[in-house]
Amino acid sequence: MPLxxxxxxxxxxxxxxxxxxLSLFDLGRWDLLTRTGLAGAMASHGWYAVVAAETITFRRSLELWQRFDLETRLLGHDDRAVYLEHRAVVDGEIYARAIIRARILRRSGGTVPHEELFAAVGRPEGVPDVEPWVHEWAAASALPSTKRPAPSDWS
Structure with missing residues (x-):
């Protein structure tokens, strides 16, 4: 997306x-959901996506009025999440990159299994296996589930 x-x-x-x-990168996710037909399938099934974790790394600053391209790609998925990458790119150079862990949930409650998700829209071809470092990042940045306590204790 040009921005x-x-x-x-x-x-x-x-x-x-x-x-x-991160707010602009949301646009990239909606663009991807729309282009793949997933946005329509999600709306008709009562599903929605939430970001469970995100990490951004900055390389160069984007200045006022500067044009850049927002690139978004699917990194892969596991049994609980979908992993995406966003890049802010100027003249082929990466200025910033974000890694996103997202989950697809039901409005009625619970997570949408990927088999059900892909049955609704088809499984994208050529989706690579999630690289080990992505799983390591997800595990290292995770908080306890909402069913377990997560006290704020600085000690």
Missing amino acids: RVLPTDIDLLRHLNNGRY
């Missing part, structure tokens, strides 16, 4: 605010 840094996107240093990257 441009707007005045509402910048911080006091006149570059794209670090929190704004």
Whole structure:
């Protein structure tokens, strides 16, 4: 997706605010969901996607009015999540990259199994296995499930 840094996107240093990257990357996910037909299938089945974890790394700043491309790709999936990568790219150079762990949930409650998800929209061809470092990142950044306590204790 071609985008441009707007005045509402910048911080006091006149570059794209670090929190704004993740909001713009949401657009990339919606674009991917729409282009693949998943958005329509999700709406008709009462499903929705949530981000369970995300990590972003910055390489260069995007400045006010600068044009950039937002690239989004599916990294793969496991039995509980879908993994995506977003990149902010200028002239073929990566300025920022985010890794996203997302889950597909039912409005009526519970997680949508991937077999059911792919039955509704078809399984994308050429989806690679999730690389081990992605699983390591997901495990290292995980919080306890909502069914277990997660006390805020700094000790």
